[in-house]
Amino acid sequence: MTVATESIAYDVVVLGAGPVGENVADRVRAAGLSAAVVESELIGGECSYWACMPSKALLRPVIARAEARGVPGLSGAVQGPLDTRAVLARRDAFTSHWKDDGQVAWLDGIGARIHRGHGRLDGTKRVTVTGPDGGRLILTARHAVAVCTGSRAVLPDLPGIATAAPWTSREATSAQRVPARLAVVGGGVVGVEMATAWRALGAEVTLLVRGDGLLPRMEPFAGELVARALTEAGATVRTGVSVTDVRRDGSTGPVTVVLGDGGSVEADEVLFATGRAPRTDDLGLDTVGLAPGSWLTVDDSCRVEGSDWLYAVGDVNHRALLTHQGKYQARIAGAAIAARAGAARNGHAGTGAGAVPGSGAGAGPWGVHAATADHRAVTQVVFTEPEIASVGLTLAEAEAAGHRVRAVDYDLSGVAGAALYADGYRGFARMIVDLDRETLLGVTFAGPAVGEMLHSATVAVVGEVPIGRLWHAVPAYPTISEVWLRLLETYRDGTGPS
Structure with a gap:
């Protein structure tokens, strides 16, 4: 020894x-x-080389192209495919080439x-x-x-998985080539972000989700909007399915993902985004x-x-x-x-x-x-198309914690700044109001560019700013952040869901 x-x-x-x-x-x-x-x-660590930085470097051109396609005068110039070599090279630069x-x-x-x-x-x-x-x-x-x-990353205990050489988040963020067909198992943040990135880079993507929707820990509309966008981008989204077996043909051949309903999915690579330990x-x-x-x-x-x-x-x-x-x-x-x-x-x-x-x-x-x-104001941005940004509690979490609350909703497409941002802007906003204290317990935005709006919501939640004082935080016109005024009006007028 x-x-x-x-x-x-x-x-x-x-x-x-x-x-x-x-x-x-x-x-x-x-x-x-x-x-x-x-x-x-x-x-x-993980964030610098196999998570935050490489994944967002992969996603940035995807999101930028999607948003540019909604702007007349620009949309015609961005209809072609992404330059895969340039995207991967920029990703590598953001990881300092793993040095x-x-x-x-x-x-x-x-x-x-x-x-x-x-x-x-x-x-x-x-x-x-x-x-x-x-x-x-x-x-x-x-x-x-x-x-x-x-x-x-955790790999499930499935027959065949030990020899199938599946991707985890590490391989998904550092791969040097685009697989022709990618199966993604899991509908959480890693699953939807990587499905978004690799589909835009040309892979035929099938997203397999055991539950009944994507992003299950967020407000339901977030997963619905992301699922719709993935489908429109050409990905296949299947919910309510379980994986029972994984088989790879030889060491480099295709992978067969066997499903609990008796069906299967053929792919060149399979990513398991099914949890962490x-x-x-x-x-x-x-x-x-x-x-x-x-x-x-x-x-x-x-x-x-x-x-x-x-x-x-x-x-x-x-x-x-x-x-x-x-x-x-x-x-x-x-x-x-x-x-x-x-x-x-x-x-x-x-x-x-x-x-x-x-x-x-x-x-x-x-x-x-x-x-x-950690208890009251966790922030998160999901860098999909559309982006999802949230802070604090969802409606379900607030109700489960025993708060007397009201969810106030607003369609972001009705805000002048959103209409200017891109034609066909699609998004949604929700704030959770503590009715006993008239402060915010949580806010969720879904839509292009909402990630940069999140800190205003975070300050409101952390600062426990009373609704009455928020009336005096005047959003500039015409910006997407004018949704704050619309949410407050909806709350005051009682027109939103209770």
Whole structure:
């Protein structure tokens, strides 16, 4: 057995160098604490190389072309196919060609120490790193260890899947050629975004969804509009179907996806977009009394329940599996770690707005040490055609939580700015009003360019802005954001659904 040759102590040890781990390191370094970051893959993580950046680089020309086709005087110039080589080259540029030099330089710039290798917990405040050469290093943390290892795609346990070489989100965002036929299993965000991208790049796409609609965690109209657009683009959308078997002819031949109704779909590649699991399998959780492979339950400062030193930030805590929410948690956790470290050095718990969580105003809802938005204001944009943008609760979620609410709806095509944006603009908006407080619990937009409108809704939800005050937030004319005025008028006049 290889013996560890070195032991180094830091104030904070971060496991995982994706956006979440990078932000934890940044926040604790800004507070004057020393930090080590351990990573076995590319510095920058899933988002930079296999998720957010490559997927949106693939989708941007798709969306731009679709919107341009609705503008007379321009539509005739964009009727041809996309330049696939240029689209893929731009995607590759946004991933830095799967090289992490820039991200390494950024971590070096903030003074965080990078350790390449596989990190495992090895008891309280202790991490063992096995390097690429097999050597071992012991890292000890004076104050905290933050688990920021993210999540991985899950493949279902189906006959034949082990030899079928299916795509997951990683292959779907990094493929270097367009498959002639692509079967996509799953109607969530990854499924619909990748169906949109690869269909526009020329693949014959079949989307297979077990449920009765797309985007099941969002307002129903969102999935309906995306399904309609995919169908109009030439994709086949099948709902209410299950996959029972996957078979590939040889190592590179076509794939047969066998369905529960006795039918099948033939494809050259099959993408399974059917869920995520935490990257905690081989993390040494058992050495600190936790179950390997589990999601980690945390408080609002992202500290693991039952611990005074272990944090789980980002996907691993299963609160909101989105990069921006993970980075938000990282800012909260970094501030909490720094506050607790300061209190420990000073020998007291601290008080006031910057206090250690649990001892002052900083720990309350919307405080500097409380990730309140994970409960009340999660934001998400689905980069399909049309775009979907949402914040906070859906109508179903609000009712299930026991709120007395009203959904206020408006057809976005009735807004002057939308009509100017493109002929045949198709979209919809909904706000969820808490009738007892007359504030917003959630907002969902569906339509071209609505992603850039989301932050106004987020400010309204997070700020708990009263409906009466929103009347004084005057939208510029003629913009799509004038929908805010129409929603408020509908609420005042009582013409929307109750």
